[in-house]
Structure formats: structure tokens, C-alpha cells
Amino acid sequence: MAETDLSLRDADPLEERVQGEGEQFDDENRLTPAFVRAVRESLSDDNEDSTYDLVEPLHPADIADLFELLEKNERGLLAAAITDLMSGEVIAELNDYVREDMVEALSAEAVAGIVEQLDTDDAVQLIEDLDDEDQRAILAEVEPEERAAIESALAYPEETAGRLMQRELVAVPEHMSVGDLIDYLRSDDDLITEFWEVFVVDHRFHPVGSCQLSWILRTPRDIALTDVMKRDQTLIPVDMDQEEVALRFQKYALISAAVVDESGRLVGQLTVDDIVHIIQEEASEDTLLLSGAGEGDINEPLREAYSARVRWLIANLGTAVVASAIIAFFGGAIEQLVALAVLMPIVASIGGNAGTQTMAVTVRAIAMNQLTRSNTGRILWRELRVALMNGATIAVLIGLAVGALFSPPLGMVIAAAMIVNIIVSGMAGVLVPVAFERMDQDPAVASSVFVTMITDSMGFFAFLGLAVASGLVTA
Known part of the structure; x- marks a missing residue:
């Protein structure tokens, strides 16, 4: 009985709280709120030994997850408390912004201690995003041989094999x-x-x-x-x-x-x-x-997230003006037949979805080297046939529905407009990314903006233009 009392008396209260509220992981293998809260309280109490005992059993990937769940000011405290647990696996799993926050919160000596435990590629990943002054301060604390290897790696451009490779080999x-x-x-x-x-x-x-x-x-x-x-x-x-x-x-x-x-x-x-x-x-x-969401990282600074997203929203605003101008041109026709205004969004929406499907397939094919100059024509012909089949199917469905609800002539007009817009969408979904790739630009960067403009504008123009051409309304 005395031994039991002693064990209870020596137990860490934070660990008891974690065990009382639940395990370290939930059913989906995520760190539980109780565990994260215990780590936070240990950090706030400046109890490095308790923090270390809590974190030490975790896998390196789970330690990286823990860093991302903590506030910015807590990450440096955690890194200082578990310095010898900061292995290459932890560094590799860390989010870029979280890694940068962690490094900035530590002294140059502490970061150098971590760097010397890592393979060269992981060490480079740890400090490559820091400004030159911070890099020099850290490297000054690193052993000369290790410093030379890191400086050699940093001399290569980002996202190249030279920057990513390990110098350690047999x-x-x-x-x-x-x-x-x-x-x-x-x-x-x-x-x-x-x-x-x-x-x-x-x-x-x-x-x-x-x-x-x-x-x-x-x-x-x-x-x-x-x-x-x-x-x-x-x-x-x-x-x-x-x-x-x-x-x-x-x-x-x-x-x-x-x-x-x-x-x-x-x-x-x-x-x-x-x-x-x-x-x-x-x-x-x-x-x-x-x-157009930029890096899309929830740890990205607000200013950078705003800057990355707003420019594409402004571009979308400009392309929306083009579609609005087409609607304005057919304003008289819309006044004569209100059903045109009701049905216009359907044509544009279906065309946009068709274009997005084709664009996603094309961007992936380019990224995987499945679409090259040698087979562009074949892929374009393939997507044209897919667009024809999709267009015919959707045209029959929407044509019958509109013909029953409004009038058979209007049903024929929207069916024809749907075929035209889906075909144009399919072609745009291939040609826009390919054009970007031919200009040595990332085909994923702004393809959606231009494809959306083409599908919306063509959808409105085809539907309203065919309505006028068929005699349902006058321009």
C-alpha cells in the first residue's frame, strides 16, 4: 500500500490529466485536445522535463503535427524543450511556415545544434527560407565540414535536385x-x-x-x-x-x-x-x-494569403464584365422573353463544369508527361468526342424539360446552345493549359480564370444568339 501511495505522489499531474481525459490519439489517429492542452500547460509552467516526457513517446510525424496545433509563440518553447527529439523526420514533416516560426523563435546556437543532427538535405530544408543574416548566424555555429555541405546545397536553385539531394552516401x-x-x-x-x-x-x-x-x-x-x-x-x-x-x-x-x-x-x-x-x-x-488560392496553407500569414487570392478575384471580376457585356447586348431580347433570363445560368453553369473537368484532366496529363507535343492532336480529338457525347446527352435532357415547361422551340434552342457550349468548354479545357505550357508557364496557374471566361461568355452568346436567330425574339 505504501508503494502505491508513493507512485501516486510522484506521478506527474499533467500526465494524470491526459490519462484521465483520454489517450494521446483519437479514433482517427489524431492528437486529442486533452493531450495538446496538457502540453500547452506544461509549456506555460516552464516545465521542460514534463514537456519532454509527454512528447517523447510520439512518432516524429506526430511531433510535427503537435507543432502545427500549437500557437506561434508556443512552438519555440516546445522546440527548446525537446531539442534532441528534433530529428530529420520531424523537420521533414513540418509545415514550411511552422518550421520557419520554430527556427526564428530559437537562438542561433540552438538551431545549429539541431542542424548538426540532420542529414544535409534536412538541414538545408530547415534554414533555406530564413533571411541571409539569420542563415549566416546559424551556419557560424555549425562545424566547418557540415557548414560547407549546407552552403554548397544552398548555392543550387530552389526545387532542384541539387537543393534536395543528400550528400551522405556510400x-x-x-x-x-x-x-x-x-x-x-x-x-x-x-x-x-x-x-x-x-x-x-x-x-x-x-x-x-x-x-x-x-x-x-x-x-x-x-x-x-x-x-x-x-x-x-x-x-x-x-x-x-x-x-x-x-x-x-x-x-x-x-x-x-x-x-x-x-x-x-x-x-x-x-x-x-x-x-x-x-x-x-x-x-x-x-x-x-x-x-487561384495561392499556397492555400492555413499557416500562411494573412497578408500573403490575401495577396495570393485577391489578384485572381480581380481577374475574375474582369472576365465577369465580359459575360455581362454580352448579356447587356441582348438586353432587349431578354425583356421580350423572361424565360431566357431564367435559363441562361443553366447553360453557363453546365459549360463551366464541363470545362473544369477537361482542364483538370489536361493539367494532370501535362504534369505527368502524358500530354506532350507529340500527342496533343490526339488528346484534343479525344476530348472533342467526349464533349460531343456529353453535349448530346445534356442537350436531350434539358431540351425535353424546357420544351415541356415552356415551349418546344425554346427547348430546341437551349439544347443547341448546350451542345455548342460544352464543345467549346472541352476545347478550352485542353487548349488553355496547353497554351500556358507552351509559353513555359505553369498550366495550373490561371487556366481556371480563362476557361471560366470562355465558358460563361460562350454560353450566354450561344443561347441568346440562337434565340434571336431562331426568331423567338428580336435583338
Whole structure:
């Protein structure tokens, strides 16, 4: 009984509160409000030991989630309390804005301590968005060898293989045997601890092949590396854009790949765990750009969010004026037949949806290198046929409904307008993104603005124009 009393007396009250209110995670594997509240209270009490004990059992990805759930002023306190838990996995999972807030809240010495625990690519990711003065202050506290590697990476443009690659790798000369390699891997204490393949290089440090660890373990010691290595490699240039890198990994099912400089010299490697993040970022970026929402990050500063969104709303305002001008031109016809005003939005709305569908397919095809100059004509003809079938189906449905509710002639007019607008929408959904891509612009950036203008304007013009041309009304 005495032991029980002692254990209760020594228990942390914050941990007791978490256990009393619920576990760390809910049914959907999200951190519970009770746990987050306990961490907040521990931080406010300046109890670093208690904070550490609460956070230490979490997976690095869950620690990153915890940072994002805290207020800006609390993130620096948490980072200071759990410095030795700030692994590369945590840094990689952090939201960009949250990572920047966390780094700015810490001293240069504290950030340098975190940087020295990370692989080069993760260290670069940690400090690359800071201003030059902060970067210099942090790097001044880092060991010279590590500092040189980070500065070398920062010299490459953002979102390129050179900026993303890991400098830490295993490379051996081509004259080795399998036994020599195994002895080298076991005896060299300075080698990295996690790797999937060994790169074989010539005297100029140019990669000539690679060996997976499974091959090395299953091959007799006296066999030469040149006899078992894979000579056909996918080499990544240092200046290759990260989106193209991700496509290479996906296309060739790569686990890792060598990165080479302009002279063909091996300078780093990329691994699939880095590429997963890139694929996620690029997919999210294209989706948000299609809507004109900027980065669309809930942690983005208000001023930046406002600036990113308002310019496209202003552009939409301008395109809406074009559609309004068409309506104004047919104002007399609308006055003669009020049903035209009732039915106009249907034509424009269906056309807009059809255009958005085609545009989304086209942007994805461009991003995945499925739509190139060699097959643009074929894709355009395919989407034209899809638009014809969709247009015919919707035209029959809306034509019958309008014919029954209003008049058969009006039903025929709206059916014809629907076919015209869906066909135009389908063509715009392909041609607008392709035009942006041909001009070396991101096809997702403003495609939706122009496609919306085309579908709305053409919808109103086709419907009202056909009504006048059929004699239902006069212009």
C-alpha cells in the first residue's frame, strides 16, 4: 500500500490529466485536445522535463503535427524543450511556415545544434527560407565540414535536385570485390547508418553502376563488383526540377538514384522518402493553383494569403464584365422573353463544369508527361468526342424539360446552345493549359480564370444568339 501511495505522489499531474481525459490519439489517429492542452500547460509552467516526457513517446510525424496545433509563440518553447527529439523526420514533416516560426523563435546556437543532427538535405530544408543574416548566424555555429555541405546545397536553385539531394552516401571504387566491400562497410565507422544501395565509381568519381544490399549479401566474396553491379542507372542532374525528378522515380520505380554535376561526377543521392514529399507538394500546388488560392496553407500569414487570392478575384471580376457585356447586348431580347433570363445560368453553369473537368484532366496529363507535343492532336480529338457525347446527352435532357415547361422551340434552342457550349468548354479545357505550357508557364496557374471566361461568355452568346436567330425574339 505504501508503494502505491508513493507512485501516486510522484506521478506527474499533467500526465494524470491526459490519462484521465483520454489517450494521446483519437479514433482517427489524431492528437486529442486533452493531450495538446496538457502540453500547452506544461509549456506555460516552464516545465521542460514534463514537456519532454509527454512528447517523447510520439512518432516524429506526430511531433510535427503537435507543432502545427500549437500557437506561434508556443512552438519555440516546445522546440527548446525537446531539442534532441528534433530529428530529420520531424523537420521533414513540418509545415514550411511552422518550421520557419520554430527556427526564428530559437537562438542561433540552438538551431545549429539541431542542424548538426540532420542529414544535409534536412538541414538545408530547415534554414533555406530564413533571411541571409539569420542563415549566416546559424551556419557560424555549425562545424566547418557540415557548414560547407549546407552552403554548397544552398548555392543550387530552389526545387532542384541539387537543393534536395543528400550528400551522405556510400561510394566505392570499381576494382573492389564483394568481399572487399563487405569488409569496408563493416570497418569504416564514418559511413552513414542507413542506405539501400552502394554506388560504384571510376577514378574520376563518375558513377558506373550500383549494387543493392540484397545482392551484396547473397553474392560470394570473391566475385568482382563489376560482375554483379547494375550498370544501367538513372542519373539525376543537379539542376533538374524536383517535379521531373519525381516523375523519373515514378516511371522507373526507383528507391534511390545518384545525382551528378555538370561534369558527370557523383555529388549526392535522392531517396524515395524525399520524393514522396515532393509528389504530395506538387499535387497540392497544382490543385490550389487551379482555384487561384495561392499556397492555400492555413499557416500562411494573412497578408500573403490575401495577396495570393485577391489578384485572381480581380481577374475574375474582369472576365465577369465580359459575360455581362454580352448579356447587356441582348438586353432587349431578354425583356421580350423572361424565360431566357431564367435559363441562361443553366447553360453557363453546365459549360463551366464541363470545362473544369477537361482542364483538370489536361493539367494532370501535362504534369505527368502524358500530354506532350507529340500527342496533343490526339488528346484534343479525344476530348472533342467526349464533349460531343456529353453535349448530346445534356442537350436531350434539358431540351425535353424546357420544351415541356415552356415551349418546344425554346427547348430546341437551349439544347443547341448546350451542345455548342460544352464543345467549346472541352476545347478550352485542353487548349488553355496547353497554351500556358507552351509559353513555359505553369498550366495550373490561371487556366481556371480563362476557361471560366470562355465558358460563361460562350454560353450566354450561344443561347441568346440562337434565340434571336431562331426568331423567338428580336435583338
